[in-house]
Amino acid sequence: MIGSLDWSTLQQLWWLIVSVVGALFVFLTFVQGGQTLLLTLPENENEKNLMVNSLGRKWELTFTTLVLFGGAFYASFPLFYATSFGGAYWVWLAILFTFIIQAVSFEYRRKPNNFLGQKTYDIFLFINGSVGILLIGAAVGTFFSGSNFTLNDYNLVKWLHPLRGLEAAFSLFNLSFGLFLVFLARTLGALYLANNLEHASLVDRLKKSAFNNLLCLLPFLLYVLISLVLMDGYALDPATGSVVVEGSKYLNNLLQMPLNLILLLAGLVLVVLGVAMNRFTASVRGIWPAGLGTVLTCLAVFFLAGYNNTSFYPSKADVASSLTIYNASSSHYTLTMMSYVALTVPFVLAYIAYVWRQMDSKKLTVEEVTADGKSY
Amino acid sequence: MIEQIDISMVNWARATFALTAMYHWIFVPLTLGLSFLCAFFESIYVRTGNEQWKKLTKFWMTLFGINFAIGVATGIILEFEFGTNWSNYSWMVGDIFGAPLAIEGILAFFLEATFFAVMFFGWNRVSKKFHLFSTWMVAIGSNLSALWILVANGWMQNPVGMKFNPDTARFEMQDLWSVISSPVAIGHFVHATSSGFLLASLFVVGISSWYLLKKRHIQFAKRSIAVACIFGLLSSVFVAFSGDEHAYITASTQPMKLAAMEALYDGQTSAGLVAFGIPNPSKEPGDDQDAFALKVEVPGVLSILATRSMDGFVPGINDLVYGNAEQNVVGVDEKIRRGKIAIEKLAEYKGAKKAGNEGVATVALAGFDQHRDFLGYGFLNSSEEAVPPVSLTFYAFRIMVALGTFFILLFLVYIYLLRKDQLEEKPLILKLGFISLFLSWIASQAGWVVSEVGRQPCAIQDMLPVTVARSNLDSGSVAVTFFLFLILFTALLIAELKIMTKQISIGPEGE
Structure with a gap:
């Protein structure tokens, strides 16, 4: 069946797959959000270690999903990979630096003779959770606000801004997108921890924190949504294959793809519902509706950027260089082969879910963390 | 195609990639082998129910975890560096090269990431058998990830299963199976992973020998040595045979590399x-x-x-x-001549297509097709540029082979003395075993020097030189990145070594 799909269907399928991986990554940034909560929420070292150990059992899933997001983009839309990473050089390197320092911090923070000291590793975790997510948000914001690059006849990129990608963080739209992701991650982090820990007073504080962080994200979310509705976008003319600027492109996309609008609204409602469940009832399971809501919201955002003949990586400097899912993709053959490989994804998700359930069937306690010689 | 080549930028990008890869390869071979050794140790524990084996497993797992974290940290850079420093490469071969990286993520990394948490924190949360299963999954996942990245590397050494598409100006995949099953890719995988098993075995032997020299944890050390020596000996035999086969294939696919090695x-x-x-x-x-x-x-x-x-x-x-x-050997000077024609014809074709002149485009394409196999050589300025650094490749090859031979002998001596129960009485052998811990890294790094330095100046053998593969960046930016990585990786390496040596000095009884 996959073998008979035409190229444009496969390109759309792979935009869907990349979107799913991206949306799952944003959900899993509860780890990063939780890392930023370590600075203010715990009242003593035991509480802090409890939170770290809960997050530390999931950090690799987030990290691996980010790596897969990169790999999936590389395999399916290599022109984006080449253009964005080679062009917006400094912003991607800054993001990578925050993930390098995260990768060692859980394991090393409390090990004796750890060279840099526990405080440094805890700061590393904070930087990853705040700066890392903020910059990812800013980079994704350019999917809508555009970047300054040109491609030559051989599709080789030339970046025109001297800040090589860091300029993305100086746009109010991109910055708002980034701050929205930071507070969303903190909200999810608080919800995840509230569900995973057995510690009455800490859980109570986490439930309140989720609500407060939701309030913080709202202005940024509203600014992003209003900007999206009002801003011009970059549209692909299917007849000529050229990209042109179209007024209110993203509003048009929402109206022309009503299912996407429903997806976006349902996602946002579920996030609010998850937080409200935790805040106003005795339940601690708000992470699940909020997590699902996050995935749906992110899917809607990715669909808005890439479907309906939209350029998902527009060039402000040279509209003709803008990337669409059609001109940036891999060949028909490669997308077909990779689609067969993607059939294994449900199996992968199934064993992740099974192991997650096995490991989290009992809540984590201070006693368990203290008694375990391997705890972070 | 390429407006101007900033050779200083290319060299900084090469240096940065070499730095990242060499740091990464300090940790990866240990992960590959130690994951299996932990699985062996735990299997013995589950079979015998002897708590001493559990203690032993947990000790080596602690060291595995410390090493694993920094391996992950350096690994993420390698994937994204293809985009940041080698963006032309990413476009020109991304259609082929991206696939194994994505498959690696889907099929291997998640196995590691998911079961890693069970391996370390699941002792009291899951059944004994499920815990053992998880440890095996981490080992299999780690080695599967090596398979895919080495398939990608093998394809760079011997590009197969693809064709250049002049319309998109890139190489496009035509046969995934031939990419995966290429003898070079398989050879790389077998040789690199078995060398990882060998290195990890020497790691266990080296630390255990140190305990025996210090008269500490005697029983623990002997048990560890027994398992590691058998695994190490089998691995080193594999390394030798796969190395021989690898050299044979290199002779036909990369004759210049073989000539430099010798x-x-x-x-x-x-x-x-x-x-x-x-x-x-x-x-x-x-x-x-x-x-x-x-x-x-x-x-x-x-x-x-x-x-x-x-x-x-x-x-x-x-x-x-x-x-x-x-x-019947065609020289590089002839290949350069034909490569330059291919570049010229490609430019003619692109220009004619843009102008809508199909007749000229067809003729130009026919001309390009005659010379397309030499496209990469067209970017070289002189024939001598095609020669890799000879002395470095020559010495690295000899260091690797000499140490590899020595390790086989060492494992045989260890197994003999262990059987005779005389190992503790041979401090000289134990010291040699301890030193071999460090020698194994030298051999392992030397192997990669042969592989990667020996194929310079090609990013993709015969198809794409590094001068074309690089990003359009100024050399200052890449030089700054090089030093940032150098400082960060060195700091993390020092941290890793200090933590690891502390854990080793605490020993298994500290568990």
């Missing part, structure tokens, strides 16, 4: 293998100087290694650079 300038029939030698550092292709200041050669062995025949002809650097009509 510092062989003038091709020979019944060529001898240099067992020991000092290459003349001022020797250049085409000059009359002697290639060696000193050498001890074993007659005919290089011909057997490269052609499986005592009388086989092995081309030297001069044959490959300037051609050898008698032996």
Whole structure:
């Protein structure tokens, strides 16, 4: 069946797959959000270690999903990979630096003779959770606000801004997108921890924190949504294959793809519902509706950027260089082969879910963390 | 196609990639092998129910975890560095190269990431059997990830299953199976992973030997050595056989690399293998100087290694650079000439297509097709540019082979002394075992030097030189990145070593 799909269907399928991986990554940034909560929420070292150990059992899933997001983009839309990473050089390197320092911090923070000291590793975790997510948000914001690059006849990129990608963080739209992701991650982090820990007073504080962080994200979310509705976008003319600027492109996309609008609204409602469940009832399971809501919201955002003949990586400097899912993709053959490989994804998700359930069937306690010689 | 080449930027990008890869390869081989050793140890524990084996497993797992974290940290950079520093490469071969990286993420990384948490924190949360299963999954996942990245690397050494598409100006995949099953890719995988098993075995042997020298944890050390020596011996035999096969394939797919490995300038029939030698550092292709200041050669062995025949002809650097009509070797100078025609015809084709002149485009494409296999050579300015650093490749190859041979002997001696229960009485052997812990890393890094330095200046063998593969960046940015990575990785390495040595000094009873 996959073998008979035409190229444009496969390109759309792979935009869907990349979107799913991206949306799952944003959900899993509860780890990063939780890392930023370590600075203010715990009242003593035991509480802090409890939170770290809960997050530390999931950090690799987030990290691996980010790596897969990169790999999936590389395999399916290599022109984006080449253009964005080679062009917006400094912003991607800054993001990578925050993930390098995260990768060692859980394991090393409390090990004796750890060279840099526990405080440094805890700061590393904070930087990853705040700066890392903020910059990812800013980079994704350019999917809508555009970047300054040109491609030559051989599709080789030339970046025109001297800040090589860091300029993305100086746009109010991109910055708002980034701050929205930071507070969303903190909200999810608080919800995840509230569900995973057995510690009455800490859980109570986490439930309140989720609500407060939701309030913080709202202005940024509203600014992003209003900007999206009002801003011009970059549209692909299917007849000529050229990209042109179209007024209110993203509003048009929402109206022309009503299912996407429903997806976006349902996602946002579920996030609010998850937080409200935790805040106003005795339940601690708000992470699940909020997590699902996050995935749906992110899917809607990715669909808005890439479907309906939209350029998902527009060039402000040279509209003709803008990337669409059609001109940036891999060949028909490669997308077909990779689609067969993607059939294994449900199996992968199934064993992740099974192991997650096995490991989290009992809540984590201070006693368990203290008694375990391997705890972070 | 390429407006101007900033060679200083290219060299900084090479240095940055070499730095990242070499740091990454400090940690990866230990992960590959130690994951299996932990699985062996835990399997014995589950089979026997002996708590001493559990304690032993947990000790080596602690060291595994410390090493694993930093391996992950350096690994993420490698994936994204293809985009940041080699963006032209990412576009021109992304259609082929991206696939194994994505497959690695889907099929391997999640196995590691998911079961890693069970392996470390699941002792009291899941059943004994499920815990053992998780440890095996981490080992299999780690080694599966090596498979895919080495398939990608193998394809760079011997590009197969693809064709250049002049419309998109990139290479496009035509046969995934031939990419995966390429003998070079499989050879790389077998050789690199078995060398990882060997290194991890020496790691266990080395630390255990240190305990025996210090008269600490005697029983623990002997048990660890017994398992590690058997695993290490089998692995080293694998390393030797796969290395031999690898050299044979290199002779046909990368003859210049083989010539550099042997510092062989003038091709020979019944060529001898240099067992020991000092290459003349001022020797250049085409000059009359002697290639060696000193050498001890074993007659005919290089011909057997490269052609499986005592009388086989092995081309030297001069044959490959300037051609050898008698032996049917096309020289680099001829390949450059044809490559430049391919570039010219490609530009003509692109220009004609843009102008809508189909007639000119068809003629230009036909001209391009005649010379397309030499496209990569068209970007070289001189034939001599195609010669990799000879001395470095030559010495690295010898260090790797000599140490590999020594390790086989060492494992045999250890197994013999262990069986005779005399190991504790041989401090000299134990010291040798301890030193071998460090030597194994030298051998392992030397292997990659042979593999990667020996194929310079190609990013993709014959198809894409590094001067074209690089990003359009200024050299200052890449130089800054190099030093940032150097500082960060060195700091993290120091942290890792300090933590690890502390854990080793605490020992298994500290668990």
